[in-house]
Amino acid sequence: MFACITGLKCCGGFINLGKLYIQMKIASRFLLPFLILTGYNAFAQRKTTNMQYAVSMENAAAHLYHVELTNTTPGNTLDLKMCAWTPGYYQILDFAGAVQDFTVTDKDGAALKWNKPSKNVWHVYKTKPGAVKVSYNVKAVVPFVGNVYLDETRGYITPGGLFMYLDQELRNPVTIQMMPYSKWNNLVATGLDTIPGKYHTFKADDFDVLYDSPFLMGQLEVLPPFTVQNKPHNFIGYQLPAFDRQAFMDDLKKIVETGSAIIGEIPYTHYTFLSIGAGGGGIEHLNSTSLSFSGGEGFNSPEARKKLYNFIAHEYFHHYNVKRIRPIELGPFDYSKENHTNMLWVSEGFTVYYEYLITRRAGLMTAEDMFGDFQANMQNYENKPGHLYQSATQASYDTWGDGPNGRVNDEFNKTISYYDKGPVLGLMLDFNIRHATQNKKSLDDVMRLLYYKYYKQLKRGFTEQEFRNECEKMAGTPMPELFEYASTVKPPDYPKYFAYGGLNVDTATTVVSNAWAGLNLRMQRDTLRITAVEYQSPAWNINLRGRYSILSVDGAPATLTTFNKIMEGKKEGDSIKLGLLKAGVKQDVTITLAKKREKSFKISPITAPDALQAAIYKSWVGK
Ligand SMILES: [Zn+2]
Structure with missing residues (x-):
């Protein structure tokens, strides 16, 4: 992720993109144009599905999704699996750990035996042919673009965090019936196609499509849509703060126009920005993106607004770069383990490059x-x-390690x-x-x-x-x-x-500090703490590592103000004495200060360029 959480996949099967499906009991004027949309109906022409899901959420207060799977896959056993990760966010996640109350019955309602040969796998023993019904709950407590979340105000689903798969069904169709929490306005926003005539029922040509199509429900607001190349673009959000909706959508339209002009063709039939609430990060999809959107703060200063537009341009351009223009390793995916590629510097790095160019060329930031x-x-x-x-x-x-980007x-x-x-x-x-x-x-x-x-x-x-x-x-x-x-x-x-x-x-290398210890500090409650030690700094060179509390600075009680004031009076070669505490052990250290040198990398136009x-x-x- 990034400001973005990135990602992902795509293959030939993705060409049949779903259209945004929105259905409301109470139609809003913004929604009316979408109610008449019907999805591309390739699904009905293909074989019927062995995987039919129904999702309910009446236990929203307890953050529990209830999932029922009707399965007709032949065979004496089933290995149902939870994803180990979700495309766009290159980290192993514990989706399986959120599964509760797993049960499975045969077509006559008799309970079937099952066990767990590994953390992500539920092995089911069938006793007779015919459909089985699998039932489980998923605890959804992480309000994050790459996870599942549910409370009484909203539901957000990263499908890889909710829907179990079978290896033999990954490339086959799947249907999902979504039953939003009864206290909501019954809106379901997702990029999947609907099955006409069936209540909130969606279809995907395979699990790659399903896992690429998040759902957002709850107390949502729909901003005035726009079209580019006759393709509708929507912004649907949860708890959007105060800002000028129309001005924002006008700017968003410029971002879409500028971004799509780079490639020329818009490959989807419909695109939706899903704003899931405050937080950090976004994940790109083929015809949607999930954003954590703190719009109010984003509009309070030109700098914050520029960052926000960069972020949105990044996630938008990903529908080309990484979703369709992609390294060969990034799709079709293995959902059970890491999918390594050497090319995220292109898939992510060039998307950052283009976010700048798009925001600039759209006139939303200066050179x-x-x-x-x-x-x-x-x-x-x-x-x-x-x-x-x-x-x-x-x-x-190596991005798959622990921590942000594996670090x-x-x-x-x-x-x-x-x-x-x-x-x-x-x-x-x-x-x-x-x-x-x-x-x-x-x-x-x-x-x-x-x-x-x-x-x-x-x-x-x-x-x-x-x-x-x-x-x-x-x-x-x-x-x-x-x-x-x-x-x-x-x-x-x-x-x-x-x-x-x-x-x-x-x-050019210049001196940026005449007295440098190499400590990143922060006050936490009433305590001054070392949050990081800069590499090969004076503090690093006396083997200071990890998180210490600082009790005293040159004998004075330690606060950030005291530390900064004392440092102001020092120069290269002077020393500073710190009283430290870590794991109950006190320690005094003396750091000899040095000059800190850095390059500015300031960029400016050449004053007398040649013609080229x-x-x-x-x-x-x-x-
Ligand atoms: Zn990205």
Whole structure:
């Protein structure tokens, strides 16, 4: 995830996208246009399903979804499985741990035996042919875009967290009947098709489609929709704060118009932004995205608004990059374990690159704002030690570890984020292609080619080698140095590549602090605590690690104000004495302070560009 939680998959089966289904007992004026929509009806032409789910939620106060599965898969045994992860969020999750009250009966209602050979698997012994009924509850207490949540005001379902699967049914159709909590207005928002004439009943051509289609229900608000290329776009949210709805949707329309113009074709029939409430992160889907949306805060300052638009542009552009333009490893998925790829620096990193370009080209931020975004990415990457250890391809592959993007504790010092290095690699690749082709081709052309060739024609993802080949073919020249920057820790020659696009980047090292200890501190209640020790800082070099409480600073009772005041009077070579406490043990340490040096990576247009630089800059930065 990111500000985004990213993700995901897609294959030929995904072409038959569902349309947004909204049904209300009380029609709102905004909803009327959708009530007459009918989904693409490929499902009815295919074989009937062996997997029919019904979901109820009358125990919303206890955060319990009730799931009933009617299963007609042949065989003497069934191995029902809960997903170990959900596409878009590359972490192992404990969905199985939320399952309660599992029971299974035969067609006559007699209980069947079952056991659990492993954490995620329910092994059922059938005694006679015919349908079985599986019943279970799911405790839904995590209000997060990659999980399931339920209370008396809303229900949000990441389908991988609710619906068990059978290996032999993964590529077969499935139906879901959704019965919203009776106190709600009966609205169900999802990207799945409906089955006409059946109450809140949805269909998916296979489990990849189902697991890509979240559900949002409850006390929701529908913002005024818009169309782009005659495709309806909706924004449906829970507890949306006060802001100008129409102005926001007008801006959102600009984001969709600008983002879709990069590829040219809009592949879905309908798109919905599902705003699940305050929080962090978003997950992309083929014709929807789930967002944690704190709109009120997002509109209170230009900087916050720009961040919000970047975030939304990111999740939106993912419906191309990662959902359809994708590495071959990212679909069809194995839901039982990690699905590794070396290419999240493209799938995520280039999506960050395009979020900036989309927001800029849509007129929602200035060129200087965009330069600041790239600058922040370069500082995050270059001024931390992980860039000495881990390449962008390794970071992509290793993202499945514990913690955010697989990084915990001191691993932050040995790892990088592809959300930082990826967009800068995207910029350098784009500028290289533009430079090599006299600005006749760009990264946009590569993305279009990948979309049409691999997604539409070949109906598959691309390998690393194919991606590189297509980039180099578009540029008309090999680009070994750039791809080495992705697969190794070789220091990038930023000035050379930025200059192709008429930009300066300041790589001079400057002193940013004359007295540096390397401690990140925070007051928690009345205690000053060390939250992190910077790598190879003076504090690091005396083997300070982990979370200490600071009791005293140069003999004075420790507060953040005291610490900062004392540090203000110090310079390189001076020392500071700290009284520390960890796990009940007191310890005094003395840290000899040093100067802290960093590069600013400030970006600015070249003052006297040549004709090609000027042309590239102008076509890249937008009006
Ligand atoms: Zn993302």
